[in-house]
Amino acid sequence: MRKLILATVVVLALALTMVGLASANGGPHGGYTATTDACAGCHRAHTAIGPRLLVRSSTYDLCISCHGSAGAGANTNVEDGYYLSSRDDPPGGADGNVGAANTPDNAPLLGGGFQYYQGITVTSSHDPTGTVLAAWGNAVDRGTTADLSEGLSCASCHDPHGSPNYRIIKATVNGVAVSVDQVDEGAAKDYDTEQWGAGMSNICAACHVAYHETGADVGHDTTNQAYGGGFTHRVDMPWNGDALTDPLIGMGTNNPETVGFGGYTLPLAESGTADRVVCMTCHLPHGTSAQMTGFADPAFDPSGPQGPIPAGDSSLLRLDNRGVCEVCHQK
Amino acid sequence: MSNIDAGNQVSEHDLSLIEEEERAEKRRRWLLLLLLLLLALLACVLLLFIRYLRQPEPLPEMIPLPVDVNYPPHYLFSIYGVDKPVGVAYSLRNDRIYVAETGGKRLVKIFDRDGNPLGSFAPPRTMPGERSPVYLAVDGAGRVFVTDRLQHAIFVYDENGTFLDTILGPDLTLSEYVLKHVNNLRPDATFAYNQFEHVVYYKSPGEPERTLPTPEPAMWAPLGIRFDRTGRLLFTDVRQERNAVYLISADAFSPSSWRNFDPPVISFGSTGQGDGQFLFPNSAVADSQGRIYVTDGNNGRISVWDEKGQFLFHFGGGSGEGALSLPRGAAIDERDRLYVVDAVGQNVKVYDVSGPEPDFLFAFGDWGMGDGQFNYPNDIALDRYGRLYIADRENNRIQVWSY
Numbered sequence: 139m140r141k142l143i144l145a146t147v148v149v150l151a152l153a154l155t156m157v158g159l160a161s162a163n164g165g166p167h168g169g170y171t172a173t174t175d176a177c178a179g180c181h182r183a184h185t186a187i188g189p190r191l192l193v194r195s196s197t198y199d200l201c202i203s204c205h206g207s208a209g210a211g212a213n214t215n216v217e218d219g220y221y222l223s224s225r226d227d228p229p230g231g232a233d234g235n236v237g238a239a240n241t242p243d244n245a246p247l248l249g250g251g252f253q254y255y256q257g258i259t260v261t262s263s264h265d266p267t268g269t270v271l272a273a274w275g276n277a278v279d280r281g282t283t284a285d286l287s288e289g290l291s292c293a294s295c296h297d298p299h300g301s302p303n304y305r306i307i308k309a310t311v312n313g314v315a316v317s318v319d320q321v322d323e324g325a326a327k328d329y330d331t332e333q334w335g336a337g338m339s340n341i342c343a344a345c346h347v348a349y350h351e352t353g354a355d356v357g358h359d360t361t362n363q364a365y366g367g368g369f370t371h372r373v374d375m376p377w378n379g380d381a382l383t384d385p386l387i388g389m390g391t392n393n394p395e396t397v398g399f400g401g402y403t404l405p406l407a408e409s410g411t412a413d414r415v416v417c418m419t420c421h422l423p424h425g426t427s428a429q430m431t432g433f434a435d436p437a438f439d440p441s442g443p444q445g446p447i448p449a450g451d452s453s454l455l456r457l458d459n460r461g462v463c464e465v466c467h468q469k
Numbered sequence: 470m471s472n473i474d475a476g477n478q479v480s481e482h483d484l485s486l487i488e489e490e491e492r493a494e495k496r497r498r499w500l501l502l503l504l505l506l507l508l509a510l511l512a513c514v515l516l517l518f519i520r521y522l523r524q525p526e527p528l529p530e531m532i533p534l535p536v537d538v539n540y541p542p543h544y545l546f547s548i549y550g551v552d553k554p555v556g557v558a559y560s561l562r563n564d565r566i567y568v569a570e571t572g573g574k575r576l577v578k579i580f581d582r583d584g585n586p587l588g589s590f591a592p593p594r595t596m597p598g599e600r601s602p603v604y605l606a607v608d609g610a611g612r613v614f615v616t617d618r619l620q621h622a623i624f625v626y627d628e629n630g631t632f633l634d635t636i637l638g639p640d641l642t643l644s645e646y647v648l649k650h651v652n653n654l655r656p657d658a659t660f661a662y663n664q665f666e667h668v669v670y671y672k673s674p675g676e677p678e679r680t681l682p683t684p685e686p687a688m689w690a691p692l693g694i695r696f697d698r699t700g701r702l703l704f705t706d707v708r709q710e711r712n713a714v715y716l717i718s719a720d721a722f723s724p725s726s727w728r729n730f731d732p733p734v735i736s737f738g739s740t741g742q743g744d745g746q747f748l749f750p751n752s753a754v755a756d757s758q759g760r761i762y763v764t765d766g767n768n769g770r771i772s773v774w775d776e777k778g779q780f781l782f783h784f785g786g787g788s789g790e791g792a793l794s795l796p797r798g799a800a801i802d803e804r805d806r807l808y809v810v811d812a813v814g815q816n817v818k819v820y821d822v823s824g825p826e827p828d829f830l831f832a833f834g835d836w837g838m839g840d841g842q843f844n845y846p847n848d849i850a851l852d853r854y855g856r857l858y859i860a861d862r863e864n865n866r867i868q869v870w871s872y
Binding site: 166178179180181182199200203204206207208209210211212213215217218220222223243244253254255257258259 | 555571575596597598599601603618619621664665686690692707708709749751766767769788792793794795797812813814815836844845847862863
């Protein structure tokens with residue numbers, strides 16, 4: 139009886155919060171109406187007690203049932219970081235399906251992959267399997283005590299019930315309000331072009347608080363050190379700095395997003411006339427297979443400020459070694 | 470007084486002696502009975518052993534299959550040594566079990582029906598991050614057909630896992646493609662195509678390996694795959710533009726037709742939530758009347774079609790008895806009982822579809838890690854002895870159940 143009451147209350151509460159959530163994400167996430175049965179795909183339909191029981195096992199296992207390499211329930215395969223789709227969609231996605239318009243078959247996903255990326259085993263990733271870990275920059279050094287009250291999971295960053303944010307990123311991450319605009323490039327969704335706007339650093343900074351340095355010249359300022367004793371790169375500034383006072387940094391006029399360097403480009407957060415550098419300009423949120431060798435390999439200086447980082451770990455960076463730096467600074 | 474007392478004492482003593490004797494007698498009788506029972510048991514075991522020697526089959530099969538009682542099967546044992554299995558198939562030809570893994574090296578693993586490993590295989594020239602075997606089907610000749618979501622193809626192997634050919638689209642095989650480009654290709658030439666390498670390899674014995682440009686990509690994304698009783702191939706296509714089911718006639722798979730693959734195909738369905746539409750159909754199976762049942766994954770229901778591909782009705786949606794959460798692999802038995810693996814429901818739901826309307830019979834399994842419990846199960850295969858093999862993905866095992 140208590141279960142029945144609880145279940146009813148829970149469903150009622152959710153039904154109420156559902157109202158008003160943005161929905162245009164195509165999957166079973168959000169956009170529920172009273173008549174759809176969209177909850178059942180993730181919550182157990184049970185015949186005996188109450189209308190719905192929640193799944194009891196890990197969130198990761200649930201998401202991977204659709205978003206895994208089997209692609210049995212979604213085209214975004216986040217295990218391998220590939221978009222699995224058809225190849226014959228008419229330009230503009232006349233069929234109205236998510237992601238169909240422009241994303242070709244096996245396009246690498248924007249978020250990276252959790253097991254493989256571009257066919258290669260990942261060299262670093264967020265561990266979304268629910269293990270309780272320490273988020274560096276959140277008043278802790280890496281590898282020390284766990285600081286997030288709950289283990290990291292897909293639902294730490296995404297709201298499976300839908301959200302008004304880009305890629306259903308949660309409205310509240312780790313207790314911090316986060317708003318990430320979806321910058322529409324045409325009506326159709328596209329899984330191979332970043333469509334994020336301002337606010338993208340906020341999601342990362344919700345956990346890695348100390349990395350969110352936005353003032354000019356923070357890289358010089360010893361009062362602005364992240365945990366572990368390192369300096370951090372400024373973020374949220376226009377890609378060419380605020381009118382580039384320091385010629386030493388060698389930015390020139392190369393927009394990293396459009397011009398790039400050596401065949402590589404880096405995404406910026408779309409923002410008015412001057413697009414901005416955010417955490418995800420250099421990092422991937424899921425996982426990366428970038429290779430770290432020589433100076434870039436954490437094993438090069440195991441006693442460095444980074445603390446205990448496994449050899450070859452790539453800190454979720456988009457490019458091999460310090461390729462990300464070269465794209466902008468071209469030294 | 471004392472005499473009487475003494476007499477009393479004696480008689481009491483006698484009594485207790487008699488009682489003791491009686492008890493001993495009883496004990497003896499019990500022991501005898503026990504001995505007889507043990508002997509009878511030994512005789513039974515010996516008989517069974519003799520029978521087993523003459524016809525070496527595991528014992529559970531000696532229980533006759535239920536004919537008209539509908540009760541759930543029971544858990545027998547599990548086959549371990551598989552990493553995140555999502556697909557399972559049974560070969561009538563040699564009683565083997567084939568399992569597709571999405572974890573580890575992403576192999577297809579071969580077991581005998583008691584779970585002894587017999588080998589493994591994968592598409593030639595692919596790395597684990599470039600392949601993703603999902604569902605499998607075995608034809609009458611024992612050939613194994615495996616859908617691969619990353620390779621967008623159906624790979625065909627012989628019963629031991631030797632690569633035979635790749636179906637690249639509803640009307641193109643790899644051997645056909647190579648033959649079109651190479652004159653006088655020797656029948657013992659080998660070939661391979663990994664979609665991520667953007668080149669087709671072929672090699673005749675004694676010659677260096679050569680390459681060909683890649684074929685025009687087919688407009689398909691094969692997922693679920695099954696042969697029906699008549700040898701027709703049923704597969705589901707989950708490409709964005711058109712979620713559909715395809716039916717290929719049996720004669721398409723005779724060895725001669727491989728190199729000129731253009732079989733008659735029936736296809737039905739489209740993408741969406743309405744009648745006759747699918748969202749990620751995961752398998753299609755046919756009953757004895759030729760009706761086709763499609764597990765319509767993300768729509769949480771089964772849709773039913775006639776043999777010509779006309780939509781009839783759907784069931785299993787909603788929240789009543791037998792309602793489905795996330796239906797995936799399915800199988801149908803001789804008595805037209807439809808078995809549907811419900812990945813989020815964490816069980817297998819069984820419907821009697823022999824009549825005009827499907828009847829929900831029972832479900833078996835629950836969420837958990839113990840024997841007979843599931844953790845995101847994904848597929849099911851039936852053998853001819855009344856055993857059921859269920860791919861229990863997050864528990865990294867194949868569960869074997871039996872009637």
